[in-house]
Amino acid sequence: MRHRLLVALALGTLPLPAAAQALSGGAAGFNVQRRVFYQGAVYQQTGVWYGAAAAARLGPVRLGLSGLFGSLGGGGAQSPDVTIRATTVTLHLAVAPWMLVGAQAEARRFEADAGVTSWRLIGANVRAEPGLGLPGLTGLADVSVLPASSVSGGPSLKMAVQATVGVGFAPAGSHLAFRLGYRFERYDISASGASPERYEQFRGIVVEAGVRLGR
Amino acid sequence: MRRPLLALAVLLALAPRLAAQGDAGALIAAARTQLDQFNPDSASVLLERALTPNSGATTAQRVRAYVLYGIAQLTSRNATSARQAFRRALQLNPAERVDSLEFLEPENLLREFNAERAAVVAVAAAPTGGERLAVQVALPSDTTLAVTDGRLPITAVPSRRARAIVAVAPADAPTSVLWTDTLPAGGTGALGWSLRSRDGTLVPPGRYAVLVTAMDSVGAVSQTIERVIVLSRAPVDTQAPPAPLEPSSFAPETLRIRHGSPTAILFGVGLGAAAAFLPSALGRPELNKGLAGDGTAYAVAGSVTVAGLVGFFAGHRVQPLPENALRNAELRRQDATNRAAIATANARARETAAVRVQLEGGGP
Numbered sequence: 155m156r157h158r159l160l161v162a163l164a165l166g167t168l169p170l171p172a173a174a175q176a177l178s179g180g181a182a183g184f185n186v187q188r189r190v191f192y193q194g195a196v197y198q199q200t201g202v203w204y205g206a207a208a209a210a211r212l213g214p215v216r217l218g219l220s221g222l223f224g225s226l227g228g229g230g231a232q233s234p235d236v237t238i239r240a241t242t243v244t245l246h247l248a249v250a251p252w253m254l255v256g257a258q259a260e261a262r263r264f265e266a267d268a269g270v271t272s273w274r275l276i277g278a279n280v281r282a283e284p285g286l287g288l289p290g291l292t293g294l295a296d297v298s299v300l301p302a303s304s305v306s307g308g309p310s311l312k313m314a315v316q317a318t319v320g321v322g323f324a325p326a327g328s329h330l331a332f333r334l335g336y337r338f339e340r341y342d343i344s345a346s347g348a349s350p351e352r353y354e355q356f357r358g359i360v361v362e363a364g365v366r367l368g369r
Numbered sequence: 370m371r372r373p374l375l376a377l378a379v380l381l382a383l384a385p386r387l388a389a390q391g392d393a394g395a396l397i398a399a400a401r402t403q404l405d406q407f408n409p410d411s412a413s414v415l416l417e418r419a420l421t422p423n424s425g426a427t428t429a430q431r432v433r434a435y436v437l438y439g440i441a442q443l444t445s446r447n448a449t450s451a452r453q454a455f456r457r458a459l460q461l462n463p464a465e466r467v468d469s470l471e472f473l474e475p476e477n478l479l480r481e482f483n484a485e486r487a488a489v490v491a492v493a494a495a496p497t498g499g500e501r502l503a504v505q506v507a508l509p510s511d512t513t514l515a516v517t518d519g520r521l522p523i524t525a526v527p528s529r530r531a532r533a534i535v536a537v538a539p540a541d542a543p544t545s546v547l548w549t550d551t552l553p554a555g556g557t558g559a560l561g562w563s564l565r566s567r568d569g570t571l572v573p574p575g576r577y578a579v580l581v582t583a584m585d586s587v588g589a590v591s592q593t594i595e596r597v598i599v600l601s602r603a604p605v606d607t608q609a610p611p612a613p614l615e616p617s618s619f620a621p622e623t624l625r626i627r628h629g630s631p632t633a634i635l636f637g638v639g640l641g642a643a644a645a646f647l648p649s650a651l652g653r654p655e656l657n658k659g660l661a662g663d664g665t666a667y668a669v670a671g672s673v674t675v676a677g678l679v680g681f682f683a684g685h686r687v688q689p690l691p692e693n694a695l696r697n698a699e700l701r702r703q704d705a706t707n708r709a710a711i712a713t714a715n716a717r718a719r720e721t722a723a724v725r726v727q728l729e730g731g732g733p
Contacts, residue, residue, distance in 0.1 A: 191655040196655070196656060286629070286676050286677050287628075287633030287680025287681050287685075287686070288629065291680050291684075293640045294640070315651055317651060319643045319669065320640070320644065320669055320672075320673060321640070321672055321673045323676075334669060336644045336647060336665060336668075336669035338652070355651075357648060357663060357665075357666070
């Protein structure tokens with residue numbers, strides 16, 4: 155069901171308010187490398203996540219919804235393969251034509267043979283897209299600090315930070331938009347019971363392509 | 370209250386059509402119905418239509434219309450207009466009686482009507498050696514008057530010592546008097562109409578009836594003499610508005626400069642550096658220890674930096690020129706002021722244009 159929702163968002167077929175000044179949507183790919191530090195050892199997994207994102211802007215307010223799903227593997231016996239699904243909602247206010255400030259909430263689900271783990275990541279987000287001198291050519295800096303985060307039924311996250319830096323291009327006279335970025339995520343998970351602290355980070359290239367309608 | 374208003378609106382819509390058809394009888398019948406329903410204003414509107422020169426009313430119909438109009442005016446507490454209407458009816462038919470209509474205005478109808486009958490009879494029986502009171506009217510056949518202080522001279526000469534009453538009304542509504550004046554008995558000279566109605570406003574161009582009646586000291590009244598004049602505005606010399614400002618009249622308000630803003634380079638290089646150092650800046654040492662730099666981060670960093678450089682060298686920016694913008698604004702303001710002055714002058718010229726007055730049937 156969730157996959158259908160993401161596909162619908164990507165195709166822009168969901169009914170959205172006609173009063174919106176701009177609608178955008180697209181597909182994304184994230185070539186991920188995950189590294190985990192646990193009990194003095196570092197484990198590494200890789201994989202590719204796919205997803206879609208959509209946003210509607212009404213005046214200075216922008217509401218965004220995105221989803222990613224994919225898998226991570228290759229970590230050996232100490233780090234079993236997992237399937238990941240992430241759903242993110244953002245609510246932004248434009249403080250300048252090129253800068254958005256707002257809140258972000260994300261649910262991330264890790265499913266492995268041993269069981270399912272869910273994260274709730276909640277915090278603030280700042281997104282800047284300054285022009286780079288040519289029509290449609292913009293930079294991208296997206297930073298999320300998620301202090302109200304925790305593992306569902308488990309410990310809290312001492313630190314949760316996501317950052318994406320890159321460049322975007324929307325050809326003049328076209329509704330298409332493309333984006334290339336580098337994404338980095340860091341999560342420090344508190345000790346819980348007999349389990350010591352665990353550190354995780356995700357990083358890799360993000361590629362997005364989509365359409366943008368409206369002003 | 371609402372029903373009479375609705376009826377009046379319907380009648381106002383129907384009246385021109387009935388009059389255009391020359392069906393004065395229908396108008397009079399409709400007016401009578403309105404009187405029965407106690408709608409004197411509606412009845413008056415219909416009767417004024419029936420009394421227009423082009424209504425095709427016969428003499429008997431005109432007598433009937435004047436009588437009903439007088440009754441409507443009595444009902445509306447306008448005794449002066451009522452008596453004038455009765456007088457016109459009796460001048461057309463001195464034997465006219467209104468006894469059968471008394472129920473429409475039981476308080477005043479017979480008294481007022483009979484008073485006018487007495488006055489008309491007194492004229493007919495005036496002891497002046499059989500000479501009936503008459504009045505002669507003289508108007509310029511074609512004259513032009515200034516709207517500020519021009520006056521149309523109206524000369525009325527009674528056949529014997531009597532005062533002359535002059536009234537002006539629209540030719541198609543002779544009962545709607547716009548102006549009236551009286552030349553005293555024994556007076557000489559002309560009365561002057563300033564071409565304005567009672568409220569002081571200049572009357573619009575059109576056909577107007579000049580109605581002159583003489584009345585002597587014993588109440589004898591002459592037959593009303595009617596002359597029709599045509600008012601029109603003399604052509605005026607107005608100024609043509611200036612041509613719209615050409616685009617070439619304006620100086621450019623912006624200057625297009627080759628190369629984008631230096632901030633494009635700053636943003637490109639800055640974001641590129643951020644991408645390159647993101648893992649080491651945000652990552653934990655435990656997770657990055659012993660690893661070489663992240664190639665994907667460098668690839669993105671290079672892409673962003675190149676984008677910034679391309680944006681700067683291939684782009685352009687627009688520099689505003691405030692002096693030219695101010696000059697253009699002043700040019701537009703002057704043009705608007707000039708146009709407004711010309712429009713005002715033209716409007717004033719039209720307002721003060723002289724009025725040409727031609728006597729209908731008065732020859733060239």
